[in-house]
Amino acid sequence: MRKYNELIFELSKPGRTAYRLPENDVENIAVEELIPAEYLNDDELNLPEVSEVDIIRHYTNLSDKNFGVDTGFYPLGSCTMKYNPKINEDMASLDGFKNIHPLQSEETVQGALKLMYELDKALCEIAGMDKMTLQPAAGAHGELTGLTLIKAYHENRGDTKRTKIIVPDSAHGTNPASAIMAGFDTIEIKSTKDGLVDIESLKAALSDEVAGLMLTNPNTLGLFEKDIKEIADLVHGCGGLLYYDGANANAILGQARPGDMGFDVVHFNIHKTFSTPHGGGGPGSGPVGVKKILLDFIPTPTVEKDGDRYYLDYDYPKSVGRMKDFYGHFGILVRAYTYILTMGRDGLKKASEMAVLNANYLGHRLKDHYNLQEDTIFKHEFVLAGLKDGLSEVTTLDVAKRLLDYGYHPPTVYFPLIVNEALMPEPTESESKETLDEFADALIKIAEEARENPEILKEAPHNTPVGRVNETQAARNPVLKYEG
Amino acid sequence: MYPYIPNTKDDEQRMLEAIGFNKIEDLFSDIPDDVKLNRDLNLKPSMSELEVANYITKLSKENTTINDLTCFLGAGAYDHYIPSIVGHITSRSEFYTSYTPYQAEISQGTLQYIFEYQSLICNLTGMDVANASLYDGGTAIAEAAFMASNVTRRQEIVISKTVNPQAREVLKTYAHLQGIKVIEVEDEGGVTNLEELQSHVTDKTAAVIVQSPNFFGIIEDIEAIEKVAHSQKRTLLIASVDPISLGILKTPASLGVDIVVGEGQALGIPLSFGGPYLGFIATKKSHMRKLPGRIVGETIDTEGKRAFVLTLQAREQHIRREKATSNICSNQGINTLAAAVYLVTLGKKGLREVALQATQKAHYAMNEITKSGKYKPLFDKPFFKEFAITSSADADEINSKLLEEKILGGYSLGKEYPQYKNGILYAVTEKRTKEEIDRLSSVLEGMI
Numbered sequence: 001m002r003k004y005n006e007l008i009f010e011l012s013k014p015g016r017t018a019y020r021l022p023e024n025d026v027e028n029i030a031v032e033e034l035i036p037a038e039y040l041n042d043d044e045l046n047l048p049e050v051s052e053v054d055i056i057r058h059y060t061n062l063s064d065k066n067f068g069v070d071t072g073f074y075p076l077g078s079c080t081m082k083y084n085p086k087i088n089e090d091m092a093s094l095d096g097f098k099n100i101h102p103l104q105s106e107e108t109v110q111g112a113l114k115l116m117y118e119l120d121k122a123l124c125e126i127a128g129m130d131k132m133t134l135q136p137a138a139g140a141h142g143e144l145t146g147l148t149l150i151k152a153y154h155e156n157r158g159d160t161k162r163t164k165i166i167v168p169d170s171a172h173g174t175n176p177a178s179a180i181m182a183g184f185d186t187i188e189i190k191s192t193k194d195g196l197v198d199i200e201s202l203k204a205a206l207s208d209e210v211a212g213l214m215l216t217n218p219n220t221l222g223l224f225e226k227d228i229k230e231i232a233d234l235v236h237g238c239g240g241l242l243y244y245d246g247a248n249a250n251a252i253l254g255q256a257r258p259g260d261m262g263f264d265v266v267h268f269n270i271h272k273t274f275s276t277p278h279g280g281g282g283p284g285s286g287p288v289g290v291k292k293i294l295l296d297f298i299p300t301p302t303v304e305k306d307g308d309r310y311y312l313d314y315d316y317p318k319s320v321g322r323m324k325d326f327y328g329h330f331g332i333l334v335r336a337y338t339y340i341l342t343m344g345r346d347g348l349k350k351a352s353e354m355a356v357l358n359a360n361y362l363g364h365r366l367k368d369h370y371n372l373q374e375d376t377i378f379k380h381e382f383v384l385a386g387l388k389d390g391l392s393e394v395t396t397l398d399v400a401k402r403l404l405d406y407g408y409h410p411p412t413v414y415f416p417l418i419v420n421e422a423l424m425p426e427p428t429e430s431e432s433k434e435t436l437d438e439f440a441d442a443l444i445k446i447a448e449e450a451r452e453n454p455e456i457l458k459e460a461p462h463n464t465p466v467g468r469v470n471e472t473q474a475a476r477n478p479v480l481k482y483e484g
Numbered sequence: 485m486y487p488y489i490p491n492t493k494d495d496e497q498r499m500l501e502a503i504g505f506n507k508i509e510d511l512f513s514d515i516p517d518d519v520k521l522n523r524d525l526n527l528k529p530s531m532s533e534l535e536v537a538n539y540i541t542k543l544s545k546e547n548t549t550i551n552d553l554t555c556f557l558g559a560g561a562y563d564h565y566i567p568s569i570v571g572h573i574t575s576r577s578e579f580y581t582s583y584t585p586y587q588a589e590i591s592q593g594t595l596q597y598i599f600e601y602q603s604l605i606c607n608l609t610g611m612d613v614a615n616a617s618l619y620d621g622g623t624a625i626a627e628a629a630f631m632a633s634n635v636t637r638r639q640e641i642v643i644s645k646t647v648n649p650q651a652r653e654v655l656k657t658y659a660h661l662q663g664i665k666v667i668e669v670e671d672e673g674g675v676t677n678l679e680e681l682q683s684h685v686t687d688k689t690a691a692v693i694v695q696s697p698n699f700f701g702i703i704e705d706i707e708a709i710e711k712v713a714h715s716q717k718r719t720l721l722i723a724s725v726d727p728i729s730l731g732i733l734k735t736p737a738s739l740g741v742d743i744v745v746g747e748g749q750a751l752g753i754p755l756s757f758g759g760p761y762l763g764f765i766a767t768k769k770s771h772m773r774k775l776p777g778r779i780v781g782e783t784i785d786t787e788g789k790r791a792f793v794l795t796l797q798a799r800e801q802h803i804r805r806e807k808a809t810s811n812i813c814s815n816q817g818i819n820t821l822a823a824a825v826y827l828v829t830l831g832k833k834g835l836r837e838v839a840l841q842a843t844q845k846a847h848y849a850m851n852e853i854t855k856s857g858k859y860k861p862l863f864d865k866p867f868f869k870e871f872a873i874t875s876s877a878d879a880d881e882i883n884s885k886l887l888e889e890k891i892l893g894g895y896s897l898g899k900e901y902p903q904y905k906n907g908i909l910y911a912v913t914e915k916r917t918k919e920e921i922d923r924l925s926s927v928l929e930g931m932i
Contacts, residue, residue, distance in 0.1 A: 005789070005790060007596070007599075007600060008600050008824075008828050009600070009603065016831075017831065017833065017834070018567075018569070018828070018829045018830075018831060018834075019567060019829050019830050019831065019834040021565070021834070021837055021838065021841065021914060022917075024840075024841050024844055024845070025917055025918040025919075026844055026845050026848035026918050026921070027844070027848060028844065029844060029847070031732060031840055031843060031844075034843055034844070034847050034866070035703065035732070035733075035843065035866045035868070036866055038707075039703050039733055039734060039866065040732055040733065040734065041730070041732060041733055041734045041735060041738075044832060045607075045608070045730075045731065045832045045833075045835055045836055046607035046608075046832075047604065047607060047608070047827060047828065047830070047831050047832045047835060048828050048831055048832070049831050049832050049833070050828060050831065052569055052829070055569060055573075055825065055828055055829060056569060056572070056573070059573045059576070059597070059821075059825065060573075060576070062592070062593040062596055062597060063576045063578035063579055063593050064578070064593070065590075065591075065592035065593040065596070066578040066579060066582050066590070066591060066592070066593030066594055067578075067582060067587075067590035067591065068577055068578050068579070068580070068581030068582040069577075069581040069582075070577040070578065070581045071578060071581075074582075074583070076583060076586075079583055081583060082488070083488050084577075084580070084581050085487075085488060087533050087536065087537060089575065090537070091536075091537065091540045091541075091544075092756075093571075094540070094541060094544040095544070095549050095551055096541075096543070096544025096545050096546070096547040096549055097544050097547070097756065097757065098549075098754045098755070098756055099549040099550045099551055099754065099755060100547050100548075100549050100550070100755060100756070100757045101550060101555060101557050101561055101563070101755050101757075101892065102561055102755065102757050102758030102759075103557055103559055103560075103561070103895055104548070104557065104892060105883065105884075105887065108547065108548040108553075108887070109547050109548075109757065110546045110547070111542075111543040111544055111545065111546030111547040112543075112547050112757050114543055114546065115540075115543050122527055125525055125526050125527060126525060126527075128521075137619035137620070137623070137759070137760070138619065138812075138813070138814045139813070139814075140801070140811045140812055140813045140814070141619060141623075141812075143811065144661075144811055147661075148657065148661060151661065173800075173801040173802040173803070173804075173805045173808070173813070174801050174802075174811050174813050176801075176805040176806035177801035177804070177805060177806060177808040177810070177811035177813075178811040179806070180806045180807075180808070180811075181630070181661065181662075181810060181811045182661045183661040183662045183663060186806050223514075224514045224515055226514055226515070226516050228516075228519060229516065229518055229519060252515070253525075254521065254524070254525050255512050255515060255520065255521060256515050256519050256520055256521055257519075257521055260519050260521065261519045275488070277580040277581055277818070278580075278581070278582065278583040278584070278817070279579070279580050279582075279816075279817035279818035279819075280579055280580065280582045280583065280584070280585065280591075280593075280594035280597075280598075280817040280818060280821070281583065281584040281585070281594070281598075281616065281778065281814050281815045281816075281817035282617075282760075282814040282815050282816045282817035282818070282819070283619075283759070283760030283814075283816045283817060283818070283819055284814050285760075299657075320657055320660075321653050321654075321656055321657035321660075322622070322650060322653040322654045322657055323623075323654065323657060324619055324620055324622055324623050324654060324759075325560065325620045325621060325622040325623075325648075325650050325651065325654065325747070325758065325759070325761070326561075326620075326650070326757070326758025326759055327757065327758050327759070328758070328759055329759040329760035330756050330757040330758055330759050330760075331754070331756040331757075331759065331760055332759075332760055334540070337540070338536055338540055340527070341528065341531055341536045341539065341540070342530065342531060342533065342536050343486070343488075343530055344527060344528050344529040344530030344531060345524050345525040345526070345527040345528070345529060345530075346524075346529055346530050347486050347489075347530040348525065348527070349524075349525070350486060350489060351486075351488075351489065353508045353511070353512075354489050354491055354496075356511045356512070357491070357496065357499055357500070357508065357511060358491075358499075360503050360505075360511060361499040361502060361503055364502060364503045365502075377510075377511055377513065377514045379514075400587070401589070404587065404589055404590055409587060409590065410587060412586075415802070429488070429489050429491075430488060430489070430490070431490065432490035432491055432495065433491055433495040433498065433499055459786075461589050461590075464589040464590055465589070465590070465592050466588070466589055466592055466785040466789055466791040467589070467785040467786035467787055467789070468589065468785060468786050469588045469589065469783055469784070469785050469791040469792075469793045470783045470784050470785065470786075470791075470793075471588075471783070471793055471795070473783045473784065474781040474782070474783035474793045474795040475781070475795050475796060475797070475798075478613075478772065478781050478795060478796060479781055479782040479783075480599075480602055480612075480613045480614075480772070480779060480780070480781050480782075480795075481599070481602050481603040481606045481607075481612075481613065481614070482599070482600070482603040
C-alpha cells in the first residue's frame with residue numbers, strides 16, 4: 001500500500017465541494033440587512049475545499065495508522081481496554097436515543113429517563129452505594145464531583161478547617177490534580193514495600209484538617225488493599241470521608257463492593273469497566289455513587305420515579321449544583337446499560353474472574369524474565385519493574401517501542417511512579433490464553449534481544465507508520481496548527 | 485458461555501494449573517471475608533443479544549424524536565443537519581476502539597485528526613492555539629475561568645447573565661471550589677448591561693465572560709465589551725461562541741477576545757439527550773502553557789518524516805500531578821473527529837451557507853410569528869439563528885399545544901429569567917423549511 005502522509009488542508013482545491021444543501025426556500029434577504037455590517041466577517045473562511053471522496057479516503061488512510069482494541073491486543077494497564085461490543089454502538093444509535101433534544105418535555109423522553117433510572121439502580125447495586133449521579137463526563141470529572149461532595153459535606157457541618165486530602169504515592173495522577181482543582185491541599189502517604197497503604201504513614205497524616213482519603217482498590221499495583229476496613233475506620237474515626245477511584249473496578253465485579261469496604265463516594269469509569277469505547281481519548285463517562293450521608297449534596301438533576309412516570313428532580317436545596325451541561329454523556333450511558341443487561345449478574349462476575357485469571361497467568365509467564373513481586377495474587381493488572389537482568393542501557397520505553405514491531409499495543413509505562421522502570425499490563429477478560437501466550441512469547445523474545453542485540457530495541461519501532469517521534473522537538477518548538 | 489469472553493473451561497483449568505491454583509475463587513482469597521460480597525449481585529441474569537436489543541429498542545421507542553416532531557428548540561443544543569459521511573468516519577473502529585494516543589507511532593491517525601481539529605478551531609476563531617477539546621460548553625467556560633484566574637492570579641470572575649444559564653451554574657459549582665467569586669451582570673433589553681459590567685470590572689477581575697450570539701440569540705457588541713474588559717490591565721475577555729455563527733460573524737480574535745470557548749455539538753454531533761458533546765477552547769500564543777487538557781503538536785520521526793505527538797505535557801496531571809493546569813485526562817476523542825469531518829465537509833463555502841440559511845430562516849420565522857401582533861418580539865436587537873418572542877399566553881401551555889401538532893416548541897425563558905415570564909426562545913436551523921415555519925406560525929396564531 002502507498003504511504004499516506006497528507007493533511008486535509010493540503011488536499012484543498014478551489015471549487016471542490018463535499019456538501020450540498022437544499023435551496024433556501026424563504027425570502028432571500030441580504031445578510032447585511034438582517035445583521036449590522038460591523039458584526040459581519042468580510043473575509044473568506046479559512047476552511048479547506050475538498051470533495052467527499054477526498055475526505056473518505058483521507059480519514060480511511062488515517063485510520064490505517066491507528067491501533068485499536070479491534071486491531072489487536074491492547075494491554076494498557078489502568079485503562080481496561082476491553083472489547084467494545086458492537087450491539088452497544090447500535091443501541092446508542094437508535095433514533096429514539098440519538099435524536100432527542102435534552103430540553104424536550106419529560107413526557108416525550110420517558111424511555112431515556114427510564115434507562116437512566118435503571119442504570120442508576122444497577123450501578124448502585126454493583127458499587128454498594130445508595131444513589132448515583134450520571135452527570136460526570138469522565139473518570140477525572142467523577143473525582144472532581146466526588147471531592148466537591150466531600151467539601152460540601154464538611155462545609156455543611158461548619159467544619160471549614162478540613163482542607164486536606166490524603167493520596168497514596170501509588171495513586172493515579174488525576175487524584176492529586178483533582179484534589180487541587182477542588183481547592184484542597186494534598187498529603188501524599190507512602191506505600192509499604194509490598195505496595196499497600198502504609199497504615200503508620202496514614203495514621204501520621206490523619207488530623208482534624210483531613211477532609212478525606214482517595215484510594216483505588218485494587219490499587220495501581222494490582223493489589224487488593226486487604227486492610228481496607230481498618231483504613232476506613234481510621235479515616236472515619238478522625239472525621240474524614242473515603243473516596244473510591246473506580247479505575248480498577250473491573251477486578252472485583254460481584255466479588256466485593258466499595259460501599260461494603262467503607263467508601264462514602266465512588267466513581268466508575270464507564271469506558272473501562274462497562275465496555276464503552278475509549279474513542280481515541282473520549283468521550284468517557286464517570287458516574288458517581290454516594291452513601292446516604294452525601295445524598296443531600298448530589299449534583300442536580302437526578303432521575304426519579306413517581307408511580308410509572310420518570311422525571312428529573314431538581315429538589316435538592318443543598319445540592320452542590322451542576323457539574324456539567326444537561327444530564328451526562330447519555331449516549332455512553334446507553335452503551336453501558338446495554339452491556340450490563342448483556343452480561344447480567346453472572347457475566348459481570350465472570351468478566352472479573354477472567355480478567356484476574358488472565359493477569360495472574362500473564363504475570364506467571366513473564367516473571368522469570370522481568371522483575372515481578374513474588375508470591376502475590378494480583379487482581380486485574382500487575383507491574384513489572386524492568387528487565388530481570390537489568391541491562392542499564394535498555395529501558396522500559398525501549399521494550400515498549402519494540403513491542404510495537406511485534407504488533408501489540410504496549411502496556412502502560414513508567415506508572416505507577418513508585419516502581420522503577422514500570423511496565424504495567426492489564427490483559428482484561430477479552431483475551432484468550434493463545435493471545436496471552438503469544439504476547440508473553442514476544443516479551444520474552446524482547447528480553448533476549450535486549451541481552452543479545454540491544455540496538456534493535458533502542459532503534460525500535462521498525463515497522464510502524466512512523467519511527468520513534470521526536471517529543472523534545474515538539475515541546476521546544478511547538479507547532480500546534482497547520483500554518484500552510 | 486459469553487460472547488465477549490474467549491477462554492474456554494479447559495483454558496481456564498490449564499491456566500489455573502500453570503499458576504498453581506485449583507479454582508477461580510482462590511484468586512480472590514486476598515479479599516478479606518468481611519468485605520467480600522457473599523451473594524449474587526441483585527441484577528438480572530445475562531441475556532442474549534436479541535433479548536437485550538429488544539428491550540433497549542423498546543425503551544428507545546418510548547421517546548419522541550426530532551424525526552417525529554419539527555424541532556424549533558435550541559437553547560444550547562441544535563438540530564443542524566449532519567452529513568452522512570460524519571457517522572461513517574466516526575464509526576471506523578480503528579478510531580473509536582483506540583485510546584489516548586500515548587504511543588504515537590501507532591496512533592498517528594488519532595493524533596493527526598486532533599491536529600487537524602485544533603487547526604480548524606484556530607482557523608474558525610482566528611486564535612493561535614486550541615486544545616484537543618474539553619467535555620462540553622459549560623465545563624469549557626469553567627476551565628477558561630480557572631485558566632484566567634491562574635494567568636492573572638486574581639479571584640473574581642464577572643459573567644453576563646446572557647450566558648447560557650446551565651453554563652453559569654457549572655461555573656458557580658467550579659468557582660466555589662477555589663474560592664473564586666462569580667459576579668453576574670444583568671441584561672438590558674437582551675444584551676449585557678455595559679454600565680453594570682463596567683462597575684464590576686476592577687483590578688481584582690480575572691476575566692469577563694460573555695456569550696455571543698448570547699443565550700437569547702442576540703449578537704453582543706463584543707467590541708464595546710472588549711473595551712470594558714480591557715479597561716483593567718491584565719483582565720482577560722472570555723467569549724463563548726456558537727461555531728456555526730462564525731460562518732458569517734467576525735472572528736473572536738479580531739474582536740480582541742483572549743480565550744474563546746464554546747459548545748461544539750452543532751458541528752456534526754447528534755443531540756443524544758444532551759451528550760456526549762464537545763467543549764472547545766482556544767487562546768493566544770502567550771497563554772498556551774496555561775491551557776488545560778491534551779494538545780497535539782507536529783514534529784518529526786527518526787527519519788525526519790512529519791509526525792504528530794501529544795505535547796506540552798508539563799501542564800498535565802500525569803506528569804505534574806498536583807501542579808497540573810487541570811485534572812482533565814481525556815478529551816472528547818471521537819467527537820472531535822466528528823467536528824473535524826463536519827467542518828471539512830462543509831468547508832469554506834458550506835459553513836457560510838449553513839449560517840446564512842439559519843439567519844434568513846430565523847428572521848423569516850420571527851416575522852411570520854409576530855406579524856399578526858398576537859406575539860411580540862421580546863427584544864429588538866440583531867440576532868443569529870435564535871430569537872425570543874412573548875405573548876399573553878403561558879409558554880408551557882403553548883408548547884403542549886404545539887406538541888399535539890407534532891411541533892417541538894421553543895425554550896420557555898420564565899424559569900431562568902422571571903422578568904421574561906411568557907418569553908419563548910425559538911431556534912431555526914438550516915434544516916427547517918418554509919412550510920414548517922409557516923405551519924409553526926399558523927398553529928401559534930390559532931392559539932390566541
